[in-house]
Amino acid sequence: MLRLSPSFLFTVFLFTACFSSQQTQENNCMVKWQLVEMTGNMANVAPLKGEEMTWQESYTLRPDSTFTKERRGERDLQASGRYRMVDVQGEQFIEFNYDSASEIIGSCLAVNKETLRLYNGKLYGTWQACDGPGLIYERVTANCTD
Numbered sequence: 431m432l433r434l435s436p437s438f439l440f441t442v443f444l445f446t447a448c449f450s451s452q453q454t455q456e457n458n459c460m461v462k463w464q465l466v467e468m469t470g471n472m473a474n475v476a477p478l479k480g481e482e483m484t485w486q487e488s489y490t491l492r493p494d495s496t497f498t499k500e501r502r503g504e505r506d507l508q509a510s511g512r513y514r515m516v517d518v519q520g521e522q523f524i525e526f527n528y529d530s531a532s533e534i535i536g537s538c539l540a541v542n543k544e545t546l547r548l549y550n551g552k553l554y555g556t557w558q559a560c561d562g563p564g565l566i567y568e569r570v571t572a573n574c575t576d
Contacts, residue, residue: 459574463489463553469564477564489526489553489567497526499534507534511542522548536562 465487469477478484485503491513501507511528528535528542537544538560546567547554555565 458493459572460493461491461569462571462573463491463567464570465565466568467564467566469558469566484563487565487567488570491524499526501534507532509534515548516545524548524553536565538562 465483465485467477467479468483485501487499487501490498490500495512495514496510497513498508498510509528509530509532511526513524513526516523516525523545526544526546528544531542535542535544536555536557538557545556547556551569553567555562555567558564
């Protein structure tokens with residue numbers, strides 16, 4: 431019969447408890463991505479940043495896989511739905527599936543879905559592939575609860 435020392439058992443217990451606590455905390459985070467740069471399809475035109483942009487926009491992702499997208503500009507718009515992480519040929523994307531149609535959806539397809547590429551800590555809109563603006567988002571907050 432294998433005998434384990436009490437100090438070894440305590441170390442295993444402590445490691446397991448800390449790991450579980452860390453996973454739970456990460457799973458309870460609400461993350462916000464803010465639009466920081468907007469580019470067009472015109473050559474030799476500098477990207478717009480901050481208050482120069484036509485509108486201000488953000489995604490708020492919740493731990494239950496729901497999100498809210500908000501846009502402030504000439505009109506304030508809001509839409510929501512569910513999101514999921516997607517791997518496409520080794521590249522990471524976040525797929526946003528909206529509850530209903532909205533003009534806030536930046537997509538090449540006439541569906542209630544957007545896909546943004548996650549690369550080097552930023553989100554890149556894919557709308558530019560079909561003459562939409564190039565949109566770049568940065569993570570600005572992560573609110574975690576116990």
